[in-house]
Amino acid sequence: MRLLIIEDSERLRRSLALGLKRSGFAVDAAADGEEGLAFAEINAYEAIVLDLMLPKIDGLEVLRRLRQQGNPAHVLILSALDRVADRIRGLDLGADDYLDKPFAFEELVARLRALVRRHYGEKDPIIRCRHLELDTAAKSLRSRGRAVALTPLEYSLLELLLRRRGRVLSQTEIQERLYDASAEIASNVVEVLVSTLRRKIQLPGSPSLIVTRRGQGYLIEAD
């Protein structure tokens, strides 16, 4: 799941990006409103973490422009402005959530997971598909009740395919969702990732859960 952080405090931006990356998100980070808008126009994000008091273009204006452009990303405002009026203003302008600074990192991650679920129209944190149960809160997978060890990237790919069940995802689309702008990606990285994930979730004698559509991409078919 790909996130954008727009935060002018360099130290906070850096620690947030690191923590969220280690929590399984692909993260881009912008230092001011202008840079944040540029990122949001180029890439598709499930969620955006937005500070309000930003240089160049302030956070509320960034939010207004995002909504004006029809950007579907869910926006979580992360601000030291804690007055009710500030929250109301932010939410009324199209934000999906509001978290005051200082905050608990775990809470931020949980709220972002909830926003991602909302992004895909889901409420249950456990995604079930045939013999698989993917717990998006615990970031764990069970196959017929047995735990399956996945790397963060394998987990993210499976979560993406399961959330988009029935839809073909191109290699580019998968790359964009799994890797942030700073990642260096080999050309066959998606193929390799799909191949290893297939092996881990495949039941002996059963057809592959992940279907390859030549020239188009990959999908998990809907039940």
Next chain:
Amino acid sequence: MLSIRRALTGTLLAGSLFAVVLAGIASSLAVEKLVRREFDRSLLAKAELLATLTEQDHGRVTIEFADEYLPEFSTADPREYFELWAGDGRVVERSRSLARKSLIRPPRFELAPRFSDLVLPDGRAGRQVQLGFVPQTEGDDVDPDPSTPNTSGPRALLAVARGTQDLDRLVLALYGIQLATALAIALGIGLIVRRGVTRGLAPLADLARQVESLGSDRLASRFAVDPPIEELVPIVARLNDLFARLEQAFARERQFSANVAHELRTPIAELKSLAEVGSRWPNDPSVAGPFFADALAIADRMERTTDQLLALARAEAGLEIVVRERVGLAELVEACWAPFAATAAERGLAFDREIAAGSALTTDRTKLERILSNLLANAVEHSPAGSRIACSADRDSKGALHLEVSNLAPQLEPDDLALLFVRFWRKDPARTGSEHSGLGLAVARSLADLLAFDLTAHLSAEGRLAVRLDEVAAGP
């Protein structure tokens, strides 16, 4: 508790009642006197009538009196009495109503009538008039002239008496009417006073209600007296002025608290995030590596902010102690500039000094150093790269010192000047990117006040900001 309404009502009522009672007593006494005088006049007229009926004939006094013409002197009710004496004291005639009793004979002959109270022969209270006169001679048809009484011939004394019950009843009735009138007037005055006082004090009561309804959350309200009342207008104006100042003070305090919270929240959020992420992945070098440097930088920033807040609070509370000493100005400017010289050189900033050699002043060195360092720090941070910063000092004809730090400030606009010294104000409201809290100039101004300097900012048409420190001339 004292009450204006009660005091006014009481005073007005007491005053009015006193006036009414006094007027009632005076008028009653006057009416009584008038009525009694009229009674006496009537009694005297009766006596004079009897005197005209009295004659002398060769030294003998007689009276031509017939009961049928004056029945009140016989047995008719209410009875009246008369008795006529000759000059030698012999009784000439007495009314039948006296029977064998007698009235009080005058002790001596007097022409002027004399009135007195007495107990009548029938036991009633009464009044008597005594009259001395010389009767007219029998056969003389000339009516006696009261203004020129006959003084030759034998003398006669006459006493006429009449009961005063009717008179006393009339006087009593008059007093009753007066009392009832006074009570009615008092009641009327009471109602009028009460209504008048209530009506007169209504704007005050309205103002009291407006004051009562105010709380610290409604400081934006203002008092109104409609229509304007001469006595209340200055009070309301003062109250409104006071509330305007209170509102500003509350707003400043609220803003200050919010700003303090915000200033501390951001570094706390940074620190907390660093610590949480670091503790979750302690072995990740990209997390743990910069942790200590970041934590130190955050702590430094918080220390600067709290130092400035403390300095501001101490200066505003008058807790800063001024320790004066002789300070060389050129040396002070150099000492203040030294920490910024390297940064200025990196940014290509030139520093021009125009300070007369040997110029010195007696002041608190530490505080003046803090003011000057703040001005220079701002100049170094906000001047465009490659521009010039100037520092000059001179004394005017009165000997007052004027020190100025100036630099190009293209980002500032004239309207910003009023905000430069406001606590936490920054041109760019995005705060976390800056290492400055926005308190420096506010602290500098507080310290300048302590040292008896005016700290002001001026912006030239060319966009050059001059911050001036002017020594305030001591009063006469």
